Amino acid sequence: MIKIGNNIDMSNYYKPQLQNKKIEDVGCNEKTPEADGVTVCISIEGRNNQEAMTEEVEELEKIEEEKISEKETESVSRSIGVNAGKLARKIAAAKTTSQLRMVIAEIKSDMQEVKAGLESGMCDETELKKVENLMAMAQNKMGQVEDREPTAEEENAFALASLM
Numbered sequence: 001m002i003k004i005g006n007n008i009d010m011s012n013y014y015k016p017q018l019q020n021k022k023i024e025d026v027g028c029n030e031k032t033p034e035a036d037g038v039t040v041c042i043s044i045e046g047r048n049n050q051e052a053m054t055e056e057v058e059e060l061e062k063i064e065e066e067k068i069s070e071k072e073t074e075s076v077s078r079s080i081g082v083n084a085g086k087l088a089r090k091i092a093a094a095k096t097t098s099q100l101r102m103v104i105a106e107i108k109s110d111m112q113e114v115k116a117g118l119e120s121g122m123c124d125e126t127e128l129k130k131v132e133n134l135m136a137m138a139q140n141k142m143g144q145v146e147d148r149e150p151t152a153e154e155e156n157a158f159a160l161a162s163l164m
Contacts, residue, residue, distance in 0.1 A: 080117030082110050084130045086164060091138050093161035095154040097147045104138045107131060 087107060094100040111131045117123040150158065 078122050080113055080123040080127065082114060082127055082130050082134070084134060086161075087134050088137065089161040089164055090158070091134070091141055093158045094138075094141065095145055095158070096150045097142065097145055099150060099154075099158050100138060100142055100145055104135070104142075107135050107138060111135065 087103065087110070090103045090106075091100070094103055111128075114123055114127045114131050118125070118128055
């Protein structure tokens with residue numbers, strides 16, 4: 001049994017650390033300011049107990065820190081993708097040139113993001129092809145829509161397509 005101070009049994013705490021080491025009872029009987037009782041001094045592999053215990057505690061702290069840092073390690077990956085379904089619904093819902101211009105502006109913005117993502121490895125060629133196809137759809141529809149103000153019903157349909 002390893003006792004520190006009067007009644008603190010540390011044998012279970014230090015047992016794993018002391019298991020395969022040479023332990024000698026040095027038997028010093030010194031009183032410590034923290035405890036009124038007798039402190040048992042042991043020597044591990046020829047070192048005095050305070051040095052050995054300090055090293056053991058430091059080793060345990062390092063092991064605990066490594067375990068904690070292993071648990072907290074996270075990997076973050078980013079990818080860029082286009083919501084082609086939503087943009088296709090917006091193209092289908094657009095009934096005026098002003099609505100279609102808004103969709104084309106959004107597609108152009110997405111295309112810039114995809115091109116930047118392609119350069120940095122955050123997306124592949126398929127995303128770029130999706131955006132190019134959407135742009136072609138929007139430009140083809142531009143000849144079919146009227147240059148006028150949208151009706152309330154058309155505005156609601158376009159707004160609904162934007163939310164979906």
